[in-house]
Amino acid sequence: MSDPIPHRIHARPVPRPGRVVGALVILVIAAMALHGLVTNATFRWDTVWLYLRDIVVIRGIGWTLVLTVGSMALAIVMAVLLAVMRRSDNPVMRGVSWTYIWFFRGTPVWVQLTFWGLLSVLYPRLSIGVPFGPEFFSFSTKDVVTAFWAALLGLAFNEAAYLAEIVRAGLTSVDPGQEEAAKALGMSNSTILRRVVLPQAMRVIVPPTGNETISMLKTTSLVIAVPFTLELFYATNAIGNRLYQPIPLLVIASIWYLVITSILMVGQHYLEQYYGRGFGSETKGRRPPRPGGPSRQEAIQAAGTTKDDPFLEVTP
Template sequence: MSEPPGAAVSLTEAPPPVPDAPSKPLAAQRVLPLRRPGRWIATAVVLVLAAQFVHGLVTNPFYQWDRFGYWFLRPTILDGLLVTLEVTAYSAVLGLLGGILLALARLSKSPVLRAVSWIYIWTFRSIPLIVILLFLYNFSALYQTLSVGVPFGPAFFTFDESRLATDIVVAVVGLSLNQAAYAAEAVRGGILSVDQGQHEAAAALGLPKGYQFRKVVFPQALRSITPNYVNQLIDLVKATSLVFYVSLLDLFGAAQTMGATYPGDIVPLLLVVTVWYLILTTVVSVVQFYVERYFARGATRGLPPTPLQRLRTGVSDLRARIRRETAV
């Protein structure tokens, strides 16, 4: 039987249409994260090594943790800690003030000020701190008396250097001179980081130079100066251990003295010093975080979260993840 003209001839019948498979609701669908076995292996290795380190630290009798507890709050150690805090505080303030003056001199248009500042920074960054302290400690051998007056002329004030240069004065002066050289570069870098338009805008308003620096330039430069200077401040806290060599019993010096008297407690005393330095640097780091957060106002869209805020956010995210997992 012939097909009518115009009709299509099909050799195979078309399959019947398949109904669409039922799909899950969008809320029930899960996106599987990418598997990262290398990360899990590295995490496991680090945790195992950390556990072994803590186990050895706790169970090794050589550390004598009972003696550590005995020495940790002894009056001798606490007196040395107070000396360390005192020297650090004085040196940090004087070093920062000296660094600001040196930075301004380095940026000055006067060639004499620029040259003197550059020579000072070059000199004190080149000489080791222990050499500076020992040189100042023996300074009275070179100059027994110091005077202020007209060069090659009469002296207005004269005083005995050996009476003035006590142990703590030698330590503070030596650390401050060294700290000022490094602080000068941190301050200069912070000032140079301020946009040139801020200088031009302040000048266009007719503000005096001193007012421009105090109210416009320096507050913006502090955002860049703070992390660099706090890093140097942490180095300063640790550098105070060198004042033991100029007969000043700081934290390290007190531990060294007690170690010479009690040779069997050298390791616990070193652990005491280590823990106290860890506490001091941790406190400085916490202060640094909040100072940076304060000066970040207006420079970022949102202030960085505090550690407590991060903890709360982490706990909330963990609870939300657990609820999602249990709902599926």
């Protein structure tokens, strides 16, 4: 049977044997690594399974999540304030913000947490009052700034310096014309920041903030410097030292960190989709319509608040 289309080009994909060979090599290496992981008796998988759901480990997961969420919430609030101060016309505000970021980004987090743990030694009593004048009230530092609060504040103060630069980059990414248009409408500076600038800057702020949250989850393992001894890494390490089996307990900590990180990555994906609406392709980040329900535009038209032809009154 003859081809109905004369001189048809019968194109074939270019053979790429290098890709096939490379894929086979990677699969072989991955299989060897998996075999060594499963068959190595040093990992003691029986101990891993026995202590994977231990009450001490589960409690450590809870405290790790509390530290992560609490420190990130406080750090985000501080970061927004620092970023706004950095963009201020007031040189004192800019100087304080720059000095804060310079100091906390320039010193190791372990050193900062150690100082927070020694806060009650450096300042046994804290007071509020007029400098070089009368004190309104005072309190003992060790009674108020416990190990938990010292760990949370140490993590938050350090993270705020990094998030401040992320927020500043997000605010800078918004077209200045947006602020000018909002000022022309009579909006105040705080309203412009809250209603116009920040919602548009979130598209730039969310991805690195998600990465910082995941990093914070793992940084909580350093609060032993305070010392705070209830989080996940210390809990598993203590069990491993008691059993003289540190490796299987390190595996347990790694498994739980991977589980929590995977959940955070899924949440970050949906947040990026939400704040990325209107950018890229037409359907990217768009919420699918509800099954059997009207779309948003159909609901607006059904409400009768808009005219079918908005130009009817002005068209001759």
